Amino acid sequence: MNNLKQNITSIARKTAIALLVVTSVSGSALAAGGSIEGAPEPAHIDWSWAGVFGTFDRAQLQRGYQVYKEVCANCHAMDLVKFRNLSEPGGPEFSEAAVKALAAEYEIEDGPDAEGEMFMRPREPKDAMPAPFANNNAAKSSNGGALPPDLSLIAKARGHFSFKDMFMGRDGLTGGSNYLYNLLLGYEDEVPEYILAHDEHTNEMGKEADPNFTEEHFELGDSNFNNFFEGYKIAMAQPLDDDYVEYTDGTVATLEQQAEDVASFLIWAAEPKMEIRKSIGIKVLLYLIILAGLMYAVKRRIWENVRH
Numbered sequence: 001m002n003n004l005k006q007n008i009t010s011i012a013r014k015t016a017i018a019l020l021v022v023t024s025v026s027g028s029a030l031a032a033g034g035s036i037e038g039a040p041e042p043a044h045i046d047w048s049w050a051g052v053f054g055t056f057d058r059a060q061l062q063r064g065y066q067v068y069k070e071v072c073a074n075c076h077a078m079d080l081v082k083f084r085n086l087s088e089p090g091g092p093e094f095s096e097a098a099v100k101a102l103a104a105e106y107e108i109e110d111g112p113d114a115e116g117e118m119f120m121r122p123r124e125p126k127d128a129m130p131a132p133f134a135n136n137n138a139a140k141s142s143n144g145g146a147l148p149p150d151l152s153l154i155a156k157a158r159g160h161f162s163f164k165d166m167f168m169g170r171d172g173l174t175g176g177s178n179y180l181y182n183l184l185l186g187y188e189d190e191v192p193e194y195i196l197a198h199d200e201h202t203n204e205m206g207k208e209a210d211p212n213f214t215e216e217h218f219e220l221g222d223s224n225f226n227n228f229f230e231g232y233k234i235a236m237a238q239p240l241d242d243d244y245v246e247y248t249d250g251t252v253a254t255l256e257q258q259a260e261d262v263a264s265f266l267i268w269a270a271e272p273k274m275e276i277r278k279s280i281g282i283k284v285l286l287y288l289i290i291l292a293g294l295m296y297a298v299k300r301r302i303w304e305n306v307r308h
């Protein structure tokens with residue numbers, strides 16, 4: 001019996017240590033910002049969907065789609081998102097009629113017909129969102145050689161997973177949203193002082209200059225400076241500013257509002273089942289708590305009359 005007890009205690013201890021380790025390791029997608037002296041701190045948004053009980057704000061997702069459609073879709077595809085997803089539960093939840101109309105704004109090649117010819121027809125809810133370029137080469141040549149990545153999963157690709165953040169009600173499941181938000185707001189017209197100071201500082205210390213921080217490196221040419229992009233030089237020019245879209249729901253379209261809306265939309269696109277997953281998770285936890293209580297009662301009952 002003692003042996004069993006010891007084993008159980010040791011397993012419990014190991015599990016607790018493992019949990020502690022997991023919860024305290026939380027990487028950050030905000031690689032560049034804040035990492036050198038004087039760099040601006042990235043903003044952290046109180047996302048409606050953050051935390052264990054968080055859900056998406058439908059109106060926000062609908063606005064986010066509008067920003068994607070009117071601005072980002074000129075360069076970025078979202079291959080994995082179908083129009084019908086826009087009306088499914090847990091997402092923007094446009095009405096089915098609205099989704100039909102949204103899809104029909106674009107055409108797609110279909111066929112062959114009875115004569116063997118391919119033909120164009122309006123898109124339907126089952127079709128994917130249209131890509132702005134025929135292929136990657138066309139996309140690159142229109143963007144000075146840089147490829148605008150597909151945005152379907154970008155929020156995950158730039159995110160991290162952190163139990164700790166999730167339980168603290170923060171952006172724990174898909175930390176990419178804060179990165180996306182900061183990226184969209186992180187542009188500077190000129191290379192900021194803190195970058196140049198970093199170079200001077202290393203020179204003063206008599207260390208070899210970091211080739212990534214010299215003035216020559218920051219002659220931007222066709223690229224742009226962004227405080228939160230890794231390496232700071234990004235081929236995408238600032239894609240948003242105040243009033244780039246006129247929201248159909250009357251919300252004032254500040255730069256911050258549009259960035260928050262489109263970042264939420266991109267989180268939903270990468271995590272379309274987030275709400276369902278969370279609600280199942282909560283039910284499972286409740287079930288386990290009740291089961292644990294019952295098991296404890298049973299154990300007490302069984303051992304009631306046994307000396308141990």
Ligand code: HEC
Nearest residue numbers: 071072074075143146147148149154234235236239240262
């Ligand atoms: C005029 C074309 C253009 C538009 C419009 C545009 N982008 Fe981009 N975007 C690019 C290009 C080109 C890159 C690749 C940048 C690079 O690799 O330096 C890029 C890269 C990105 C990245 C990846 C950054 C990373 O960490 O690698 C994200 C995220 C992004 N864009 C989001 C958006 C969003 C959101 C919008 C709409 C608000 C948007 N873009 C509008 C051209 C565009």
